Amino acid sequence: MRPAAADDLTRMLATLARARRLMAAAGNPTQWGTVFPRRSTVEEDIRLGRAFLLVDDGEDGRERLLAQFALCEGRDPSYASIDGAWLDDDPYVAVHRLASSGLRPRSARTCLEWILGSHPNVRIDTHRNNHAMRHILAGLGFAFCGTILLPDHDEDPERLAFQRHDG
Known part of the structure; x- marks a missing residue:
């Protein structure tokens, strides 16, 4: 795991x-649609040091991008209002824009395990049709807390909100 750098942008956008x-092929065409996450958001994630990459060395010795995510510390405005209830109001980190390149199975899960290993209170959201992510979150012991509405997703803003707080 390493922080993303500006020269990683092209590979990140491809992922x-x-x-x-x-x-879209799995029946979830509206979670990110055709524009999310925006390039400007990924650039900002890199600039602010909140973009992380799971990498390895391929057979040719060149680094491969296996998965990526944004790890956001502090109160997340998207999580201010929830139809339901968070587990607590303790400080947390939010995980956003988690994506796998498909080069190695379980890469998204590996990212979440890494985050949980260093952050005891984690919040994350996903679309109700993102069955793969919901399966990963359930397997890692995240609790379903309710639904939130994303302010910048006019056509399909509802997301299922999850939290895991260890300790």
Whole structure:
């Protein structure tokens, strides 16, 4: 796991495009649609040091991007209002824009395990049709807390909200 750098942007955008195609093919065409996450958002994630990459060395010795995510510390405005209830109001980190390149199975899960290993209170959301992510979250012991509405997703803003707080 390492922080993303500006020269990773092209590979990161390709991974996100792949994730959008896979989500649409799996019956989840509206979670990210054709524009999310925006390039400007990914650039900001890199600039602010909240973009992380799971990488390895391929057979040719060149680094491969296996998965990526944004790890956002502090109160997340998207989580201010919930139809339901968070487990608590303790400080947390939010995970956003988690995507796998498809080069190694379980890469998204590996990212979440890494986050849980260093952050005892984690919040995350996903679309109700993202069955793969919901399966991963259930397997890692995340609790369903309710639904939130994303402010910048006019056509399909509802997301299922999850939290895991260890300790």
